[in-house]
Amino acid sequence: MTASSETLTLAKEARRGARALAASSLSERNQILSRYAQLLEENADRIFAANAEDMAAESDENLLKRLKFDQSKLQDVLSGLKALIAMADPLSRVDLRTKLDTGLVLERVSCAIGVLAVIFEARPDALPQIAALSIKSGNAALLKGGKEASRTNQVLFDLLKESLGTFADCFHLLSGREAVEALLKARGDVDLIIPRGSGSLVSYIQSNTQIPVLGHAEGVCHIFIDAGADAAKSLDVVLDAKVSYPAACNAVETLLVHEDFEHGHLQSIFERLLAEKVELRVCPELMNRFAGTELSGKLVKAQPSDFGTEFSARILACKQVCSLDEAIDHINKYGSGHTDAILTGNDDHWRRFFSLVDSAGVYRNCSTRFADGFRYGFGAEVGISTGRLPPRGPVGLDGLLTYKYRLSGDGHTTAVYGHSKKFLHENLLSDRFEREWQL
């Protein structure tokens, strides 16, 4: 258990260390990652032994699955590290360079945020993953592990410390509720909190801190099947979105169906979902539509609260709508701003859907389950954010960056600018990113 006062001391230590890490070269940061990969590989048995102890102390079967750290999880971690090492330097990217006046040049350059606080639940593989992302992006981090994984986490963290060399001050492992409470109040010492766990954890953290939080409490994803949607593709997409991993935040929770979508096609989709053991909670209109048919006894009457609920299970709320706009309004009212899809052949319809649905991800004719940093090509994922402000949606390495403005002059003062002397404001950037000092 880490006491409040110790947590704050470690946060301040991380803050001091963070400045050196943020100013380190790409090769220094990559060397840490290489050393860490090597140490993890060399100490695999030690990690597995600690994990066996954690597993032996646990009885909850769902938890055991997430707690497990075996050869396959280790390989995933190692290939993640390898991929990160291969990535270009996210720091020192110049994305704005403006000549304000002769000899006066403004640049905006990417830099590390500073000190992250990452709060994990059971999965121990999250520790090396998030530590590696922090290192690559030049950020220090306070890592608060779940108590179920404490022995595994301790070994993974000891190896991290060993690979950090002179940057050892940048990372600390915390434990216990008191540490979390201290982190939530550590405004000024902690710049960003990343909760990696259940919706209730994220929700608690968001409601109890004024530090920015990266994460989302809920994923209530929708699919709207438009009147003329392709039947076979709609079936494939809905099935994938519901049953390929029902506990995922990007799984579909509510199906909206246009009243003119062909009855037989809808019946096939419902039959297939039922065959996959998905409970269908349907609105009164759909209940009526299937009244007296074979399906009727297999459908459950939806309660109002089913719309907007993240079931994280083989349950799907279903509602018939009269129009595209009714679907859009429903999604904006009941959705969580995560990812929502339209299945349609009508170009005007998906464009209207894309414009008017407020979510971080708006999709057409594909599964909501594509909402994922790896699938988006970001290499790794810090988390998914359903807030309105950036970073939004699946967040990769870029979500751990900020920028600063650098202004370089030769004795320039402001008072001379006015009606006689004007700023030039000449854009000096041609490429998207440049990396060299050109001030």
Add this chain to the structure above:
Amino acid sequence: MTASSETLTLAKEARRGARALAASSLSERNQILSRYAQLLEENADRIFAANAEDMAAESDENLLKRLKFDQSKLQDVLSGLKALIAMADPLSRVDLRTKLDTGLVLERVSCAIGVLAVIFEARPDALPQIAALSIKSGNAALLKGGKEASRTNQVLFDLLKESLGTFADCFHLLSGREAVEALLKARGDVDLIIPRGSGSLVSYIQSNTQIPVLGHAEGVCHIFIDAGADAAKSLDVVLDAKVSYPAACNAVETLLVHEDFEHGHLQSIFERLLAEKVELRVCPELMNRFAGTELSGKLVKAQPSDFGTEFSARILACKQVCSLDEAIDHINKYGSGHTDAILTGNDDHWRRFFSLVDSAGVYRNCSTRFADGFRYGFGAEVGISTGRLPPRGPVGLDGLLTYKYRLSGDGHTTAVYGHSKKFLHENLLSDRFEREWQL
């Protein structure tokens, strides 16, 4: 006075209106801005008359200066509107386009945030400025004006309403403390709060809401004069940073001087500052250095609390340091993350300063007063943010934008990807921004 319940009703109305404004064309938004400019010009006398009533009811001289809305202020507002109309569309910019697989294309596209809440103090010219920025960026806004400017604000707002046409629901004028309290609690209805006023207003708002806040409570800017800094340029820069507008947030509040900076040059700087009626609050080392000289009686002994204080007045805290790193540490400890400058001829020194100082703006050999959206070439400024996360520093139109991901497929599902089927992740973007639908 706007009651809590009414504030929430108006926020929800703005939310509904916001979607249409976000989906509107550039020409629709520019037409609103043109109509507003025309109405402001045609109704100048009505505005000035309302302003005269506000002025007559006020006695505080400082407030009167900010409250004044005359022909010159109107011209500034009109040229701001003209400049905004001329700017390219900030919406629908695609800055990421990746082919995930054949027929499956991901795009990231800029979009409006939604509903802003802008809380003003006395200056009525802030209302048309921020309303215009909101319109151009497709955002709805709840505008809470200061009571001193209520008559002027009402006229400015009535003209805005008139120019909005079918988008009238997007903007509402609120008043009174109860409205502010309701806004702070309107998470879900309000996406971003922008306080335009004193540090204490911003600070209060930041501490009492979980909605993101754009703004900064303090501007404690530093200038560090390095050992070999140019004497004449240092004098110019320090003077400009302190006396050109002492109440500005980007004015310098603390001067750090390397112990090896030539005594005679420092003496000249001090003499000039004293001649400009700047009170110099100096550390014991500097007090000793000038003991027995003509200056000695004119220097004030600094209190520890002077370092880190935003004086917003003709007062400058001065401290001698032994090294570059002592200066950097002092700034990171006492600064507010706004803007800090080094005056030096040494390339290694400013690079180290740029790397290690945590502030939104790091400058060399120029005045801290350049930290301003207009001076940076952003056209207009929403505010300056001293937080770590983007948007940071002076924030222009871009600070009122977010993005969404659009994914377009042809019945694509996720379960098929794995060891056999791989993602392509092919970057389809050559230019920085493209605007056409190319899905």
